[in-house]
Amino acid sequence: MRFLEFKLARINLSDHNWKEVKIDDKLLRKFIGGRGLGTYLALKEIPKGIDPFDKENKIYILTGPLTGTGAFETGRYHVVGKSPLTGFLGDANSGGDFGPWLRFSGFDGLIIEGKSDYPIWLRIEDGDIKFNDASSLWGKGVHHTEKIIREKVKISSETIGSILSIGPAGENKSKIAAIMNDRYRAAGRTGLGAVLGDKKLKAIWVYGKRNLLKEMYDPKKFISEAKKLTDKIMGNPVSQALTQLGTLVLMNMTNALGGLPTKNWTHGIYDKAFDISGEHLAESYLKTRKGCWGCTIQCSRVTEVPEGPYKTPISEGPEYESTWAHGANLLIDDISSIIKMNYLENDMGFDTISFGNTVSTLMELYELAKQGKLDKDKEKELIELINMSGIEPSWGNKDAIIQLIYLAAYRNKIGDLVAEGAKRLAEHFGRPDVAIHVKGLELPAYDPRALNSMSLSYATANRGGCHLRSYSVAFDMIGSPEKWDPLAKDIKKVKGVKEQQDWFTIVDSLVICKFNVFGTGPSDYLEVLKAITGWEDMTENELMTTGERIYNAERLFDVKEGEYKDTLPKRLLEESLPEGPAKGHTGKEWLDFFLPEYYKLRKWDNGIPTEEIIRKLDLEEFLNR
Known part of the structure; x- marks a missing residue:
């Protein structure tokens, strides 16, 4: 009986060497891959109590048995490591094309360890890994980074190969930095982009010709079962709603139940929710829709603001969480400005949920300072920092937020504290109650x-x-x-x-x-998994x-x-x-x-x-x- 072979590359950034690691079938069945395997490896390999920016912290970039197989929505990857934002186990998930192309390159996952002495990017192709100097890319945004790397590998088509990278937020170790891929996709949560920044890993290019179908236990069964599951998924009304309006279909629904967090979670209803809804986006700025690799739902919105103060080129987003975090949460009803903010935060490499929450924390702190409700020394410090920064972080001020994106990415003035996330920002100014988080991670858009x-x-x-x-x-x-x-x-x-x-x-x-x-539920995926792995008795x-x-x-x-x-x-x-x-x-x-x-x-x-x-x-x- 032939079982799935799951291969990882253990990449040591300290000495720029790597070796192949094979995960045996017994361990794979016990933890599957992705988040499960990453958790197991983190428990085994990351020492207790280390600082997340210690060289002994590791980042596990992992796929799973279904990733890139061409079945339903399988274009994703998972990242695990100790979080600099929470101090606990951090993990994040992203779509786009990177996960499948990582598998096609010959590896099912990467273990990133050690620290480089200078910025590097990795070229991973057909089972081989090369280390390249990224000094000229350091300080540059995600869009520029991807453009230059595609020039270096001489593949300009964005449908061939994929790039994972960090922006200036990750380089400068912002604790709310994301790991980006395919320009607009983010493994956003828990600040793991900062760990890659600390390790001086700017980007990873993946490409290869591996044929996953040929490695399956029963390819014919897989094709048959995957077709059944795809039909079931697309027959569901929720899938159809996501195709039509994307994740922003949720804005008016959440608001109607009084659960749309507004003005830093002081209210549950936003009277201008329609102006930042999927319906309004479709009327005003939507160009088309797009999906991750092999996706049939295609929930992503492709938008453009063709003119005006928030002119933004054709790009992906914003999603529901990003729109809420910069809309109702900050009392902003101009969706064109939110499209711009989303575009810039992707380029700088921020987790948009955490960034929006951190800005709402700053806005409330600023409001309290103006009312004389902070400790006098802290009140003075905050006002001085804001004046030095040349912004007015008051509710609804769109232009201040756009300036803050750059200030935080490069850790200038008040941006240095914003880059630390909501919890640390609020604690610094003596009002921890103003930050809305659980265990250090800022909350998403459901009250x-x-x-x-x-x-x-x-x-x-x-x-x-x-x-x-x-x-x-x-x-x-x-x-x-x-x-x-x-x-x-x-x-x-x-x-x-x-x-x-x-x-x-x-x-x-x-x-x-x-x-x-x-x-769908667990039983729906059993036969597909068996067809891939040969775990017939699961x-x-x-x-x-x-x-x-x-x-x-x-x-x-x-x-x-x-x-x-x-x-x-x-x-x-x-x-x-x-x-x-x-x-x-x-x-x-x-x-x-x-x-x-x-x-x-x-x-x-x-x-x-x-x-x-x-x-x-x-x-x-x-x-x-």
Whole structure:
């Protein structure tokens, strides 16, 4: 029986050498790939307590068994490492073309370790890796970097080969820096772009002619099962809505439920939500739609602002989260300016969710300073820094935000503190309550006071405040696969969140797009996975147990790093929403109800996996580490 061969390249930036590493079938079945394999390797290889900018921190850039196979939405890759933003296990996921082309280049993943003495970029082609001087690219944006590298490799077509890179934000170790690829795609969350910047790795080019179909256990079965699954995915109404309006289809829906965070999470309704919605974008600036490699949904919006103060060339985005973070959250209703901000932040290499939240934190701090509500020394420091920076970070000031993008990317003046993220910015000025984050990671665009299952999803997300550990919004708002009352204290939500967390670890380990899962579940992917790997006896129960294993492994990494608490920001816990369907509700009332039951279900002791569950999930090697 032939099994999948999973090959990684271990790349040492300190001495510019590399070697091939093969992951045996037993370990691969236990952790699948992508997020799961990255978590296992991080637990094994990243020493406890190190600074994220220590040379012993590593970045794992990984695909999964399904990546680039041509089945449904499989054009993604996953990145894992110790986060400089949170201090815990960081990970991020990105689409575009890089994941498939990495596999075509002859490798299923990369282990990036050590530090280079000078900026470099890697050329990976057909099983070989070459190190190149990137000094002339250092300080340059993502768009320029990709243009120059394509000139060097003599392949100008953006459909052939792919480039991963960092912008100035990563180079200058902004803790909210993203890892970018294909110009507009971002492995955005947890600041891992800063780790590549610290290691002086500017970019990676990948290209090759590897044929994944020929390596499969049963190619004919794979083609047949993949076709069935594609038809099922595209037959789902959510997939069709994403095709029509992209992720911005959510803006008006979230607002209607009173769950659209507005003015740094002080409100849940934005009276100008339509002006930043998918419907309005389609009317005003949409050119066409686009998908990641091999994608049939094609949720990405291709936009252009042809004239005016926010003139922007044809580019991808903005998505729902980016639009909200710079729209309702900052009281900006001009979507042309948001398109410009999104374009510039991609070029500078920022996580747009974190950047928008950090700016809203700054705006509230500035408002408090003008009202005399900060400590006098801190008030003076903030006002002086802002005056030196030549900006006015008041609510709705679009031009100030555009200036801040550059100030933060190059760490100038007030931008030096913005580059640290919302938590550190607020703490620096003595008002930690102003920053809306969980475990240091800024929250996305769903208020858990109005969509109450998200209180549990956010609080227990291993990487910090995140909607992609468990997207229970699908139940509370969309009604997929079933409809929940978003304000009901229903114990079944605990089980739903836990099971979705476990399932999503598998999605990120296979590695496939989460938009596949509307209308599909674990059983739908078993036959496709068997056809690729030859794991003929794998069951749905085994697959879900693997997801639970990975989720617990992530938690083990985090708890060994120090204080780790599953909670929500003070504002969301204690302050009720002032208007809308969720008026009067706080996050505390929901979390107090859900969290104890969640711990019982997980078999965790106050958030820490017990020896019982560690042994049950075959994680004994990490006991007492």
